[in-house]
Amino acid sequence: MSTSDVTKEGIRGARPGREAMTGAVSDGHRSRESPDRGRGGGSEFRSYYDQPVLNQITWKPQDIGGYLFLGGLAGASSVLAAGADLTGRPDLARPLRYTALGAVSGSLAALIHDLGRPERFLNMLRVIKWTSPMSVGTWILVCYGPLAGAAAVSQATGILPGAGRLAGLGAGAIGPAVAAYTAPLICNTAVPAWHEGYREMPFVFVGSGAAAAGGMGMITAPVGQAGPARRAGVVGSALENAAVATMERRMGMIAEPYKQGRGGALMRAAKVLTIGGAVGALVGGRSRTVSAIAGAALVAGSACTRFGVFKAGQDSAADPKYTVVPQRQRIRDRERAAAQEGGDGGEQGAQDPAGD
Amino acid sequence: MALDEQSGVRTGVPESAADPQDDRPRMGFFTDTSVCIGCKACEVACKEWNLVPEDGLDFTAMSFDNTSGLGADTWRHVAFIEQRAPLGAQETNLGRPEGAPDSVDLGMPSFDLPGAYTGEDERGEFRWLMSSDVCKHCTHAACLDVCPTGSLFRTEYGTVVVQEDICNGCGYCVPACPYGVIDQRKDDGRVWKCTLCYDRLGEGMEPACAKACPTDSIQYGDLDELRERADERLRNLHEHGIGSAQLYGRDPDDGVGGDGAFFLLLEDPEVYGLPPDPVVTTRDLPSMWRHAGVAAATLLAGITATFLGRRR
Numbered sequence: 242m243s244t245s246d247v248t249k250e251g252i253r254g255a256r257p258g259r260e261a262m263t264g265a266v267s268d269g270h271r272s273r274e275s276p277d278r279g280r281g282g283g284s285e286f287r288s289y290y291d292q293p294v295l296n297q298i299t300w301k302p303q304d305i306g307g308y309l310f311l312g313g314l315a316g317a318s319s320v321l322a323a324g325a326d327l328t329g330r331p332d333l334a335r336p337l338r339y340t341a342l343g344a345v346s347g348s349l350a351a352l353i354h355d356l357g358r359p360e361r362f363l364n365m366l367r368v369i370k371w372t373s374p375m376s377v378g379t380w381i382l383v384c385y386g387p388l389a390g391a392a393a394v395s396q397a398t399g400i401l402p403g404a405g406r407l408a409g410l411g412a413g414a415i416g417p418a419v420a421a422y423t424a425p426l427i428c429n430t431a432v433p434a435w436h437e438g439y440r441e442m443p444f445v446f447v448g449s450g451a452a453a454a455g456g457m458g459m460i461t462a463p464v465g466q467a468g469p470a471r472r473a474g475v476v477g478s479a480l481e482n483a484a485v486a487t488m489e490r491r492m493g494m495i496a497e498p499y500k501q502g503r504g505g506a507l508m509r510a511a512k513v514l515t516i517g518g519a520v521g522a523l524v525g526g527r528s529r530t531v532s533a534i535a536g537a538a539l540v541a542g543s544a545c546t547r548f549g550v551f552k553a554g555q556d557s558a559a560d561p562k563y564t565v566v567p568q569r570q571r572i573r574d575r576e577r578a579a580a581q582e583g584g585d586g587g588e589q590g591a592q593d594p595a596g597d
Numbered sequence: 598m599a600l601d602e603q604s605g606v607r608t609g610v611p612e613s614a615a616d617p618q619d620d621r622p623r624m625g626f627f628t629d630t631s632v633c634i635g636c637k638a639c640e641v642a643c644k645e646w647n648l649v650p651e652d653g654l655d656f657t658a659m660s661f662d663n664t665s666g667l668g669a670d671t672w673r674h675v676a677f678i679e680q681r682a683p684l685g686a687q688e689t690n691l692g693r694p695e696g697a698p699d700s701v702d703l704g705m706p707s708f709d710l711p712g713a714y715t716g717e718d719e720r721g722e723f724r725w726l727m728s729s730d731v732c733k734h735c736t737h738a739a740c741l742d743v744c745p746t747g748s749l750f751r752t753e754y755g756t757v758v759v760q761e762d763i764c765n766g767c768g769y770c771v772p773a774c775p776y777g778v779i780d781q782r783k784d785d786g787r788v789w790k791c792t793l794c795y796d797r798l799g800e801g802m803e804p805a806c807a808k809a810c811p812t813d814s815i816q817y818g819d820l821d822e823l824r825e826r827a828d829e830r831l832r833n834l835h836e837h838g839i840g841s842a843q844l845y846g847r848d849p850d851d852g853v854g855g856d857g858a859f860f861l862l863l864e865d866p867e868v869y870g871l872p873p874d875p876v877v878t879t880r881d882l883p884s885m886w887r888h889a890g891v892a893a894a895t896l897l898a899g900i901t902a903t904f905l906g907r908r909r
Contacts, residue, residue, distance in 0.1 A: 289676060289870030290659040292666055296777040299768035320897060324904045357766015357786025364746040364765045371886075372879050375769050376745035417893035424892065425885040429743060429878050430772035436878055439885045443892030451896060472903035480899070558772060565867045568874035 286569060288561040295431055295558045304355035306551040308348045309423045310544045313450025314457065315344035316420030319389055321454045321473055323413025325466070326406060333470060335396055336461035337454065338409060342393035345386050345419070374426040381418050388412040420450035427554065433495045433564055434557035435550075441488035445550070448484055449543040451477025452515050456539030459522060459532045467532060471522040474539045478519035481546060482512060495563050498553035507549030514542030623755030624798065626807065626815060626858035627823040628729055629830060630869075631842065633814040635727035639673040640664065642809035646794065647672065650782075666870065667730055669782040672791040673806050676869045678726040728869050729806070729815055732757070732778045732791035733846055734857030737877040740770035740779050740790075755820070755857055756793040764788055775853065775875035793858070820857060827861055839863070845871060852876030 288294075322337035353362045366383070370376040389412040395405020424446045428439035435442070451473045458470025485508070489496040498504050521535025557563040643649065652670035657663050662677035738757045741749040748763035749770060759779075766786035770779050779790040794804035802808070807817035816823060827844055834842040845866050846856030852875050866873045 287865060287867050289678070289868060290657075292870055294777050294867070294870060294872050296666075296668065296771050296774065296780045298772045299781040300772075317896060317900065320900045321903075324900055328904050355768070357768065357781055357788075358764070361746075361763075361765035364748070364763055365767075367763070368745070368747040370742075370745065370747070372742040372882060373745045373769065374882075374885075375743065375767060379745060417896040420896055421889045421893035425882065425889050428885055429882050430769075431739065431775040431875075431878055432772045435772075436881070439881060440888050443885075443889040444895065447892045447896040451899060469900070469903040473900055476899050476903065480895070554772075561867070561870075564872055568872055569867070571874050 286562055286565045288565060291561065293559050294561050294564040297558055298430075298432065298555055299357075300551075301355055302548065302551050302555070304351045306548040307544075308351040308355070309427070309446070309551070310449075310453070310547040311344040311348035311351065312423050313420045313446055313543065313547070314453040314540070315341045315348060315389065316385075316416040316418070317447070317450035317454035317473070317477070318344065318457060319385075319392075319409070319412040319416035319419075321451075321458055321470060322392070323410050323416075324469060325458075326409055328469075330462075330466040330469070333458055333462040333466045334409070337458055337470075338389070338393045338396050340454070340457045340461070341389040341412060341416075345382065345389050349382060349386065374422055374429050378422045378426055381415065381422055385412060385415040385419050388415065417447065420447050427550070430554075431564075432554045432558045433567065434492070434498045434553045437492045437495050437567070438488045441484045441491070442550075444484035445481055445488065445546065448477045448479070448481030449511075449515075449546045452481055452518070452539045453477075453543035455522070456518060456536035456543070459526075459536030459539070461536075464527055464529055464532055467526070470536075471526045471532070474522045474536070475519045478515040478539065478542070481515060481543075485512075485546075495557060495567060498556035498563070499549070502552070502556055504549050504552035504556055507545045507552060511542045511545035511549055514538045514545060518542055621753060622819040622821065623857065624793070624818065625734060625755070625820040625823060625856070626731060626793070626804070626817055627827050627861070628731065628858065629814050629816065629827070629861045630726065630728035631814075631830075631834065631839075631861055631863055632812045633675070633727040633729055634812055635661065635675055635677055635725070636811060637664075637675045638809040638811060639729050639806035639815055640671070640675060642805040643673045643791075646797070646805035647792070649789075667732070667776075667778045667780075667790075669780040669785075669789040672731065672789075674730045676726075676728045676730055678728075678864070678868060680724050680726065680864075682724050726863055726868070728860065728862065729810075730869070730871070731806070731858050732793070733776055733853070733859070734791075734793060735877065736849065736854030736857070737879070738853075739773040739775060739877045739879055742877070742879040742882075743769045743773040745769060752795060754793065754795075754798055756795065756798075757857075758792045758795050759788060759790060761787055761789075773878055775872055775877065777870075791858075823859075827859065830861060834861075852880070 318337040318341040322334045322341060325331070325334035325337065353359050356362060365376065365379040368376060369380055388408045392405050392409035392412055395401055395408065421443050424443035425439070427435045428442050430436060438445075455470045455472070455474025455477055459467050459474060462470060485499075489499055499508050515538070518535045518538035521531055521538065525531030525535065649672060650670050652664065652668065655663055655665065657665050659665075660677045660679055662675065664671055664674050667674045734756045738749070738751070741751060741757050745767060746763050746765055748760045748765070749757060750760060752758050764787040766781060766788065768781050768788065770788055771781060779788050781788050794802070797804055803817040807815045816826070824847060827847055831842055831844055841863055843862055843865075844859060845862050846853075846859035849855035854877070860871075862869060862871075
């Protein structure tokens, strides 16, 4: 198509007024099929030269993936530490308090490092917006961080033990929010693999957080006191894997990035590690060595889950298929529903209850 | 209409919508792609006026479009689509309103019509579609909803603008935008997008792209008036048999509450790289918070349960 077909007809007529005219078209029998650029894989769709519809996520995987992992680890560790404290398991509470402080510090560092303008981090504290999980999350961390820090520092130095215990209980109370809010954080985007999983993602994340905290407890605490950590690891692993399975089933074709490529590999690794770790906790919990290995598997599995979810999100944003096909389907469903309802369902102005 | 960044605090509802109390007209764009000639004057005018940096001198090898998409340094993007589709007979002045003066030959250099020599058989079926894409300035703007600093705000014109002195480059708005408009400038860290020439509007001027558009494909004005004009244009095109013509972003009941910048397209939206049925992500946010709340309670209950029972 490089003949000199490009014609400059010359401008006919003065510059048109607002009632612009069509220079050259007519005969509007344009067929709707003929997918110019359909792709394999069963789902036919059209796109602009296969360009993604969405702009790619600018978050760096190691920063924000790490942030998701550390947030879950910190939050769940604080809950477990508070329970250990209340039930007289000091050797379990102590390392978990240190874990919580380390993890929340790391997650905050990752969050700030990921900013385009890290020196402007405090601008996050200008407003509180319920519509922005990142805003809500920042405020949760602002409440949680000092408590987790006070609990750990008091533990380490022995200063103000009463206040330290109280701070630890406070951190335990906020911990679940720290572990859970990161799910709305990523799901509240247009990224198909994240948004469409918004119902299950919080359960994936709290399960993953509990598994990681349980794993840390198993690594660090003597087996005599680590019973709750082992159970948390088992329950967390079960919850995480069940939620991932439900999520993938519900999402249909949008779940592909969780099964293919590097995202799929990470998710499979997560499954093997968390299930393996849980089995280790169940059968070999009385052995110090098995406990430590199983605990490490749980922690690593939790990290794999977060990085896998992150990668799947990136992959789903990069391929227009995951944006266009479900939206087309939604339009078709709506038109079909309208046609069934009113005989001649007008396609204009159809309400939008879809979303499924 | 204008809604400041504190809206989230006030209402707690994911609504960045225009305030009905404000009776100032909402301003916007109507981009009639049926008269776009792909000259890219809008891209150039936008860059010049807004001092937008170079966005890469790329050769995409996919069409005459070497800009490829909207981003931090591309606030207007002319999509260029080549299709094996019948153009139909060339009819100059189709849809010209009754009583309009006859067209005038300006004596511009010209060639014969494409394929005039070869005859219809060899002419083949082929057409070009061009469309100047831009930020949609949604009624329910996800970028504005998710911005944790309040850097993104809604102006008195009903448009959505980034305050660059506040943005800390968290990047949340980038995946939140269902159209892939806003993006982060790598060497700068902050996010950038079309401001609908906020600085020009205040002076009573139209945005640079609309000013530069030689065919009035880009029209700026009071949104209500633009919608009327678009409806009229659509009716006209349909009457002339162009059944594929459709308005995009015109409907105030769609997933984003209608766009402040909407389009007349001659093909399905996805062919132009637009999402066919965009939905503002924050529509589902209340449900997300509920699910997260239940999950948090589950975590608390679950870990509490691990301490129950036999001590071991």
